[in-house]
Amino acid sequence: MSTASRGPLRLGTRKSLMATTQSQGVADALAQLTGHAVELVGVTTQGDVSKALLAQIGGTGVFVNALRDKVLSGEVDFAVHSLKDLPTSETPGIVLAATPARDDPRDALCGPAKLADLPRGARIGTGSPRRVAQLRALRPDLEIVPIRGNADTRLRKVTDGELDAVVLAHAGLKRIGRLDAVAEVFEPDQMLPAPGQGSLALECRADRDDLRALLGTVDDAPTRRTVTAERTVLAVLEAGCSAPVGTYAAEVDEKLHLTATVAAYDGSRQVRLSASGHPDAAEQLGRDLAARLLAQGADQLMGERD
Numbered sequence: 690m691s692t693a694s695r696g697p698l699r700l701g702t703r704k705s706l707m708a709t710t711q712s713q714g715v716a717d718a719l720a721q722l723t724g725h726a727v728e729l730v731g732v733t734t735q736g737d738v739s740k741a742l743l744a745q746i747g748g749t750g751v752f753v754n755a756l757r758d759k760v761l762s763g764e765v766d767f768a769v770h771s772l773k774d775l776p777t778s779e780t781p782g783i784v785l786a787a788t789p790a791r792d793d794p795r796d797a798l799c800g801p802a803k804l805a806d807l808p809r810g811a812r813i814g815t816g817s818p819r820r821v822a823q824l825r826a827l828r829p830d831l832e833i834v835p836i837r838g839n840a841d842t843r844l845r846k847v848t849d850g851e852l853d854a855v856v857l858a859h860a861g862l863k864r865i866g867r868l869d870a871v872a873e874v875f876e877p878d879q880m881l882p883a884p885g886q887g888s889l890a891l892e893c894r895a896d897r898d899d900l901r902a903l904l905g906t907v908d909d910a911p912t913r914r915t916v917t918a919e920r921t922v923l924a925v926l927e928a929g930c931s932a933p934v935g936t937y938a939a940e941v942d943e944k945l946h947l948t949a950t951v952a953a954y955d956g957s958r959q960v961r962l963s964a965s966g967h968p969d970a971a972e973q974l975g976r977d978l979a980a981r982l983l984a985q986g987a988d989q990l991m992g993e994r995d
């Protein structure tokens with residue numbers, strides 16, 4: 690089956706504004722680089738249908754599986770995901786064909802003031818243990834309120850006065866056109882992002898070599914290396930996207946730098962370590978750093994919950 694003879698490429702995407710914006714960006718880039726028309730196919734995932742279910746089964750994979758099913762059945766040619774929503778385990782029959790150039794990986798505080806200027810006991814909304822733990826380490830006085838829902842819903846809780854601020858990914862806010870809500874962007878030394886945050890993932894069937902090559906045209910090698918280092922830490926720690934694990938990798942002067950943290954859920958303790966290495970040894974760098982985190986008690990920390 691040649692890709693060229695089958696009409697437009699069908700791109701499977703979730704239907705939210707954030708997802709369709711990022712998918713359209715990929716579609717446009719592919720069309721420009723390869724001359725192939727790309728059409729978006731909206732797919733409803735379990736995570737979109739039921740908030741209760743999302744809470745029950747946890748974040749890992751709920752946004753991903755419905756898209757993967759459509760890729761495997763051939764209903765779509767490939768899918769675009771937020772990389773940080775992808776479990777680290779491999780899926781039989783599916784390959785990660787490309788990671789396009791990463792958007793800003795940092796987290797952002799959305800509200801009327803910077804973190805240091807919020808009043809004592811201010812109410813901050815986030816459902817992510819990683820963000821909870823790092824916020825508590827920065828400002829132990831804050832009241833942290835668990836929230837769910839899409840970015841717009843969360844931002845509305847601030848404008849409605851229910852919360853003083855919320856923490857969201859800068860990349861997502863940019864994609865939905867809401868950077869106006871940002872009061873402060875956290876530097877990695879304040880808050881380490883989720884592994885792969887700000888990156889996209891293009892997945893297709895492993896047996897479609899022609900398509901893999903075509904999708905590979907939008908791959909960005911430095912992004913691939915940095916997210917490989919970050920996600921290897923997560924994989925070795927056997928943690929998912931809802932674990933209190935933060936990472937940040939970047940290439941500077943032809944070296945790959947990686948920092949990772951594992952925090953207790955109550956933010957009382959964190960282990961945080963850094964390492965540098967050759968960019969072509971990203972996986973080894975991640976593995977070694979994870980081993981050092983474990984040696985310093987990372988698994989005990991992750992086991993402690995309030």
Ligand SMILES: NCc1[nH]cc(CCC(=O)O)c1CC(=O)O
Nearest residue numbers: 771773857858860861886887888
């Ligand atoms: N867990 C939901 C999710 N998945 C990806 C993003 C943002 C975009 C990205 O990280 O690529 C978000 C929202 C958020 O964390 O604020």
